[in-house]
Amino acid sequence: xxxxxxxxxxxxxxxxxxxxxxxxxxxxxxxxxxxxxxxxxxxxxxxxxxxxxxxxxxxxxxxxxxxxxxxxxxxxxxxxxxxxxxxxxxxxxxxxxxxxxxxxxxxxxxxxxxxxxxxxxxxxxxxxxxxxxxxxxxxxxxxxxxxxxxxxxxxxxxxxxxxxxxxxxxxxxxxxxxxxxxxxxxxxxxxxxxxxxxxxxxxxxxxxxxxxxxxxxxxxxxxxxxxxxxxxxxxxxxxxxxxxx
Numbered sequence: 510x511x512x513x514x515x516x517x518x519x520x521x522x523x524x525x526x527x528x529x530x531x532x533x534x535x536x537x538x539x540x541x542x543x544x545x546x547x548x549x550x551x552x553x554x555x556x557x558x559x560x561x562x563x564x565x566x567x568x569x570x571x572x573x574x575x576x577x578x579x580x581x582x583x584x585x586x587x588x589x590x591x592x593x594x595x596x597x598x599x600x601x602x603x604x605x606x607x608x609x610x611x612x613x614x615x616x617x618x619x620x621x622x623x624x625x626x627x628x629x630x631x632x633x634x635x636x637x638x639x640x641x642x643x644x645x646x647x648x649x650x651x652x653x654x655x656x657x658x659x660x661x662x663x664x665x666x667x668x669x670x671x672x673x674x675x676x677x678x679x680x681x682x683x684x685x686x687x688x689x690x691x692x693x694x695x696x697x698x699x700x701x702x703x704x705x706x707x708x709x710x711x712x713x714x715x716x717x718x719x720x721x722x723x724x725x726x727x728x729x730x731x732x733x734x735x736x737x738x739x740x741x742x743x744x745x746x747x748x749x750x751x752x753x754x
Contacts, residue, residue: 531653534579541580549581553664557706560661561713574714575653581660585667589614592671599678600749614671623659631655634711640718648716658710662703669699674745681745690738692745697734701727 534540552559568574593614597607631652639649674681674695681692708723737744 531577531579534577535583540578541583542578543580543584545578546580546584549661550584550664553661553706554668557661557709561709564657564710564713573651573654575651575657581657585619585660585664586615588667589619589671592667592675595675599675619663623656623663627652627655627659630658630707630711634714634717638711638717638719640716648714650714650717654710658707661710662706665706666699666703669695669702678745681743682749684743684746686738686741688745689741689743692743693734693738696744697730700730704730 549560549563564574567576571577590611593607593611596602597610602610631650634650634655677691677695681688681695704724704727708720711717711723712720714720
């Protein structure tokens, strides 16, 4: 059983690793464990529960759920830069068009949406999902751990929607129902896996309950993919229009 500790009623932002220290370590390659990061990324694809088992060990040794090593974020941003370059070359984007793709991938899709999702999830988890304690022990989820969960969930989504999707563009961008079905299937798989890894991350916290509700939107995602396919709405072509390509 994990050790329990008493926390004050201050917002759990205060119990997260120092943001300034976290950002400072991004500038020092020697302080980041890149090999461990790649191992985590591999586990997220083949055995995601293993990643959160390692998270529980961090709680036991460092008394925090969140990573204090920014290597995962740094590597993921690097991958997004490579993906943006690949898409830019494929669609012959130049100048501001390329910068537009780069900013969309990193700032909007990963960082801004990640901050919004992490903040909403953090708030809901701490205010509506904590199990009632009868022993005076008060635990709260760290905001940085909520962002870690987003990063973990985003990596498989990145592989499906930014890497696999890139190589399938000649197929899924065609104006026919088969292309629409394949495209929408990719989006549905990516979103459902995102929700699955999110549910594992929140389910790992022993003081949260009803974490299975995180999986409920997956049914809506699948239904929406089916409806859009029947209507011949291709999410790939919608996204290409979104980028102005």
